[in-house]
Amino acid sequence: MTGKKTALRRALAVIAPWALGLAAAVLAACLGWTLSTPPEPPVEPGSDLVDLSAAPEVPPEPEEDSPGALLDEPTEEDKNEFLATCRRIADKLGSVDLEDCTESDLQLSGARSVQGTPILVAEYPPLEGRKPLGRVLLFGGIHGDELSSVSIVYTWLDMLEQHHSGLFHWRVVPLLNPDGLLRRESQRMNERGVDLNRNFPSPNWEVEAPDYWVRRTSRNPRRYPGEAPLSEPESRWLHEQIETFQPGAIVAVHAPIHLVDYDGPPEPPEKLGPLDLRKMGTYPGSLGRYAGIHLGLPVVTIELPSAGIMPSRDDQRRMWIDLVAWLRENLPKQEPLRTARLKETAAGTAAGMER
Ligand SMILES: [Zn+2]
Numbered sequence: 001m002t003g004k005k006t007a008l009r010r011a012l013a014v015i016a017p018w019a020l021g022l023a024a025a026v027l028a029a030c031l032g033w034t035l036s037t038p039p040e041p042p043v044e045p046g047s048d049l050v051d052l053s054a055a056p057e058v059p060p061e062p063e064e065d066s067p068g069a070l071l072d073e074p075t076e077e078d079k080n081e082f083l084a085t086c087r088r089i090a091d092k093l094g095s096v097d098l099e100d101c102t103e104s105d106l107q108l109s110g111a112r113s114v115q116g117t118p119i120l121v122a123e124y125p126p127l128e129g130r131k132p133l134g135r136v137l138l139f140g141g142i143h144g145d146e147l148s149s150v151s152i153v154y155t156w157l158d159m160l161e162q163h164h165s166g167l168f169h170w171r172v173v174p175l176l177n178p179d180g181l182l183r184r185e186s187q188r189m190n191e192r193g194v195d196l197n198r199n200f201p202s203p204n205w206e207v208e209a210p211d212y213w214v215r216r217t218s219r220n221p222r223r224y225p226g227e228a229p230l231s232e233p234e235s236r237w238l239h240e241q242i243e244t245f246q247p248g249a250i251v252a253v254h255a256p257i258h259l260v261d262y263d264g265p266p267e268p269p270e271k272l273g274p275l276d277l278r279k280m281g282t283y284p285g286s287l288g289r290y291a292g293i294h295l296g297l298p299v300v301t302i303e304l305p306s307a308g309i310m311p312s313r314d315d316q317r318r319m320w321i322d323l324v325a326w327l328r329e330n331l332p333k334q335e336p337l338r339t340a341r342l343k344e345t346a347a348g349t350a351a352g353m354e355r
Pocket of ligand 1: 143146254255
């Protein structure tokens with residue numbers, strides 16, 4: 001963050017004042033006081049907040065390691081649209097200042113929501129002289145009413161801006177569902193009422209996703225999977241990122257279940273800061289089912305404790321340090337496992353088996 005906010009404001013994820021009743025505001029303020037944090041300890045040089053002394057020193061792979069190149073130089077029109085989008089996000093989120101967005105490495109991705117709102121993305125590419133341990137796709141705000149899941153990604157963007165060392169190649173998307181967040185009353189679903197996290201093309205989606213929605217959720221509108229897999233521009237774009245960027249791991253931020261969930265190989269993180277591992281299982285059309293189980297990609301799902309109140313600065317930082325440590329340990333193991341898994345999946349599909 002750019003440091004203009006007080007500790008109290010940082011502790012709130014929050015919601016423009018009109019969105020809160022007076023009582024909720026008072027409660028949040030009280031929590032803000034209890035969560036206000038001591039001054040941050042100095043950060044080790046080297047980065048992504050982790051000591052890099054053991055990282056392999058090999059020349060970077062040139063073109064091959066920058067798949068799915070992002071936009072060219074922005075035009076004046078792009079710049080205006082970027083600024084307008086940042087303004088709407090900063091107006092909505094108490095923990096995000098306008099300059100947290102405008103002065104970040106975010107840019108237009110070229111993708112748009114149903115309503116035409118740009119989806120912003122930041123890229124932290126390989127640095128000269130250091131081969132990254134792997135590619136990581138990190139995103140928040142797939143559910144528009146989970147405000148803290150967007151705000152915390154801005155905090156982590158700020159960490160990367162200060163400390164990106166080339167340890168990993170990051171692609172970071174703070175807000176995948178802008179229409180869900182940026183409406184007067186934020187909602188989980190996108191503009192067309194689709195739960196984007198049920199819209200990914202897991203095997204047998206056409207039967208399982210509608211069936212699950214009807215029988216298991218009693219047509220809960222908050223869980224509506226859509227008409228077809230990837231029917232929505234937001235899920236379609238994220239799917240495209242998985243295909244073109246080919247991440248070795250995906251980190252998805254949600255709230256408010258207060259845990260770490262995990263799908264895919266090999267070893268899940270037991271703990272990320274104050275969050276303990278508790279595996280929740282997957283649903284037809286969820287990213288965990290599609291990317292974790294079907295593609296065999298590690299999917300780390302961070303469920304923050306509250307959708308409207310940010311974890312303390314210290315907890316945000318501890319989560320990041322634990323995440324980077326886990327990635328550092330596990331990402332290099334992914335490639336052989338993934339290859340084996342894909343062969344297995346292909347063989348299973350050929351034999352008419354469905355995982
Ligand atoms: Zn969620």
